Amino acid sequence: MTAPATLHERILDWYDDHARDLPWREPSASxxxxxxxxxxxxxxxxxxxxxxxxxxxxxxxxxxxxxxxxxxxxxxxxxxxxxxxxxxxxxxxxxxxxxxxxxxxxxxxxxxxxxxxxxxxxxxxxxxxxxRARHVVLDTNVRRVFARVLGGTELPTPSVTKAERELGASVLPEDPETAATWSVAVMELGALVCTAAKPGCARCPVGDRCAWQAAGRPAYDGPVRRPQAWAGTDRQCRGRLLAVLRESTGPVHRSALDAVWPDPVQRERALAGLLEDRLAVQVGPDTFTLPG
DNA sequence: TATACGTGGCA
DNA sequence: TTGCCAAGTAT
Missing domain, CATH: 1.10.340.30 (Hypothetical protein; domain 2)
Structure with missing residues (x-):
């Protein structure tokens, strides 16, 4: 009888078989x-x-x-x-x-x-x-996997807690090279299997030792985050204005910006925001461009 | 700690 | 179609 694979072995083996080939993961990547x-x-x-x-x-x-x-x-x-x-x-x-x-x-x-x-x-x-240095890497994927497998909850808290950092440190392999692979493996598991909306528990390498599954996959009952509004927001307006500047090779006249957003008050506010953030600069009385 | 900050694909 | 989501950071 071989001993049951550890949590780490399961996830590292899964990553070995299922990792996506991404250019920034190539050994030759700078x-x-x-x-x-x-x-x-x-x-x-x-x-x-x-x-x-x-x-x-x-x-x-x-x-x-x-x-x-x-x-x-x-x-x-x-x-x-x-x-x-x-x-x-x-x-x-x-x-x-x-x-x-x-x-x-x-x-x-x-x-x-x-x-x-x-x-x-x-x-x-x-x-x-x-x-390949040894650091706890906590992104939204890693946090979700830990919340489920180790914490028994559907989703992590809105922001990173001290307990989470300590938990991450406690399960981080000692060997730096292995630790780095472990982090990207957990992240990949969160991105491909242990997803936010429709987790693929049936094909999860650690499904049989997941605290959340063991508890019957209870729904998240923590603080509800308000969905971010989009239509009609300043953010959408900024996006429209910046797209005009991005797609033009030279300075853009105010009239070209007027054409992409009907509300003049909101348009001016958004433009002022872009100038404030240095995403755009004013080069004439009525002309704007990307920063030099 | 809560909020602002882009975008496009998918159910 | 509308809502939700995707490897966060700065203030």
Whole structure:
């Protein structure tokens, strides 16, 4: 009789068989490639990131290459990925890498965490996935898997708790290389099987030792997060206006912006917001463009 | 801690 | 069709 496989063995074996081939997971992928992917994947599905990531790395193979261009080019190349301030932050991070780290993506968590647009998750992810360092990586997928398998609840709490970080640390393999693979494996399990809406428990490698399944898959009963409104919001308006600037090679006249949003009050407010965020700049009395 | 911040695919 | 969702960060 062989001993039943451990939770870790099950998940690592599953990942070995089911991991998607993603460019930023290739052994030859640079730390910059990993970093770009992490920025793009914040709140954005893999399928939409793939083509933009490829074009980005082709055009800007290093942080220095991006840092040498106007931030507006980063916003333009970001395309319709959403949350364009991420493009601005990635550009600013590239400049910081050139200034503070000689153009090399830093490997230390604290140095990464200090870069614009890099929070707790992204710093840990870059350190773990690009440099194979031992860090607890807590993204929404990992948190959901832990909540179910180890916690017995359908969904994690709205924000990361101390208990979660401690739990993550307690199950993180000692060996750094194994720890990094463990993190991406749990993340992949959450993305492909232990999904938010329709979990594939029947094909889950740890389904028979999942606390949530054992409890009969009780529905989430925690605080309800209000769905984010979209139609008619300032956010939608900003998106419309920025799309006009992105798709134009030169300065855009106010009339071109007027054409994409009917409400003048909201339109002005959104434009002011874009200028405030440095996603757009005013270059004349009535003309605007992406930042230089 | 709650809120703002894009976008498009899918049920 | 409308609602929900997808590798968060900054304030």
């Amino acid at each position: 730390a910059w490639s990993v970093m770009v992917s992490e920025f793009m994947l914040q709140q954005t599905p893999v399928a939409r990131v793939l083509p933009v990531h490829e074009a980005w790395l082709e055009r800007w193979p290093t942080p220095a290459a991006l840092a040498a261009e106007p931030s507006g080019e980063a916003v333009r190349a970001w395309g319709r990925l959403g949350y364009p301030r991420r493009a601005l932050r990635l550009h600013a991070a590239a400049q910081a890498i050139v200034e503070r780290h000689g153009g090399e993506v830093p490997s230390a968590y604290d140095a990464l965490r200090a870069l614009p647009g890099v929070g707790d998750y992204t710093a840990a992810a870059i350190a773990a996935f690009a440099f």
